[in-house]
Amino acid sequence: MTSCSSATKQGLPGGPAGIPVLGAALKWKGPETNLEWTKEYGPIYSVRIGPNQLVYLNTIELVEEYMEKKGAAFLGRPEGPAAIANGLLFGQGKKWRENRNAFMRAMWRASINEPYEAIINNEVDFLVSQFSDHLGSPLEIDTLLLPALSSRLVALLLGEPVPRDGEEMAVLLQQMRNLEEVDLTSKSTQMFLKVKKFRRPLEAVSGRTIPDMFKMSEAMQGLLRGWISRRRAALAKNGGQPNPNALLDQLLTSEEYANKSEEFDKELMQSVMDLFNGGVTSSLSALEFAFLYLMHHPEVQAKVKTEIDQVVAGGHGITWANREQFPYTQATLIEVLRLGSVTPSSLPHVTTEDVVIDEQYEIPQDVFVMASIYSMHRDSRFYKKPELFQPERHINAEGKVVRPRSYRPFGVGERLCVGYNLAEIELFLFMARLVSTFRFRAEDPTQPPPFDTQMRVVRRLLPFACVLEHWQNT
């Protein structure tokens, strides 16, 4: 048991009351509700949502002390939806750790690799040409960003892109679009995941479509089997020498997966599926927030553009290595990830043993513990007027970028996002290049689209359109 106690212990912390079966589910309208509960109940509360008892840690102090410093007791996860093996997102124990070690090493190598930037730049070049076809008229940019973000992950895995108009991309995009519809917080989805045959009746009762995640997983497995055997054949042809630009080669030759049983192929497949599940809509959502904030704040957009132009006219030649020359652009992204909070409660961590928090609250094993990123990102002790979009708050007196202590867009502790490094690089390159090329504005500049959101796999803005213009025409 992880503990430290002298005060009287009192079981789970208090929190919002609920009703039988549903708990407080009907009161929860999104992460805004968690913020209200934080204001009402303080740094820690517990709440039952359906069958699950959730404990929310709402301050960076509690998160650091328990989920980070004493993190081992909080490393569990709930069962993964339609999982074929442990994988990365929902695995736990020894297999998860092996998967994670292999992926962290391979991803780290990829992130310091110039070819990854080349992959991103290739996607951005294509986006620029596509955006240019829509100048002056309203465009829902997510329709073009989703293929770009899917394609960059395939190129990272295989060391080269697959044809954008080929069958493989068509299958992948279909699955990524289906995934966009998945709402893991919905009760019907959770029931369907427990009992497959309930899907149709649940759809009839709820009046909502429930994406068939089992079918999606099968389609992804088909694709991945093909890619894994393609890279195995290439490896055999090269005398076992991995292509340094192909993440799959790095993984297939790693001690965790090389010469292992079929079980490990399943682990590899689930983990790669998790890269797509965890790494496409999250980055997409972050970029959508970025462009919507810039539409609301044309003065910020102009400042980013000016900063870039002063170093590299037209945005060509921006690299992650020279990011220090673009502090305002970096600060803008930090502010986007802070307020956007695309994963507002991170992913659930589950206690692997009984723990005591704050010397008084007893949390039994198998309880969901949530890091309340949304509340932490709006903590007025760390952010003056937290609701305001102010990139300059992340630049210190010396003009250097500072990441606030209460800032955890990529999660907490040892379960920190596997792709955070890649995500930071690509968000920076996508935003910098696109803003240096186009001005993003609302159709009616006096009334930009609202920040209305919905919870899907991550927090998403409702679809919105923007108008793109070349700067010289504005």
Ligand code: HEM
């Ligand atoms: C803006 C972009 C992204 C955000 C905000 C984000 C956020 C997160 C968060 C909050 C977690 C949970 C951490 C925790 O449990 O405390 C997570 C986990 C994960 N993310 Fe990301 N992520 C992003 C991009 C990516 C990308 C690009 C990839 C891969 C290509 C990725 C792959 C994963 C995986 C595999 C996990 C599971 C880690 C584990 O449980 O061990 N993510 N991410």
